[in-house]
Amino acid sequence: MTVFDYSAGAGLYPCKTINRKSRLGYIRFDSVAEALRFAIEDMPASLLRGSVLEVEEARFDGLQMRKLYEAEAYPLTRRKS
Template identity: 80%
Template structure:
């Protein structure tokens, strides 16, 4: 990737959601690095795809924002994404292999 100025000012246009329940609107940042940090680390993953980052008349889509954030030249420390889990996700519930499925011997009488 060519040299990129992460210190330039940037505007972030989050995508519009179908239900329009999101309160995220256009936001101006002092630097591209701060805008990328917000987009990648703080915005819901589902909103990144349709979002646009505008830097000095150039526009970057969600995939391009991700590439700029992942680049070695990115100047800020990465905090890591706080995953927005669905209400069906339960990380404390793990099922051992063969338990709880119709192929296990415990359920052989159901076949």
């Protein structure tokens, strides 16, 4: 099993909506953990599906972001739903 580095810097590319009313553009985060927290907890759920998280040379889609956020190794406290 590969150990994932949640402390690495990350770039989040939120999905563009069809009507382009979303004002979210590229956002840079100091850590993957912070980017995942924003994507899952703060960003509208409708944007997650087409969004991309870029970490070094790797890219993660919405489903992969959700799995990383839900992983036992995720270092931040999750918001209660």
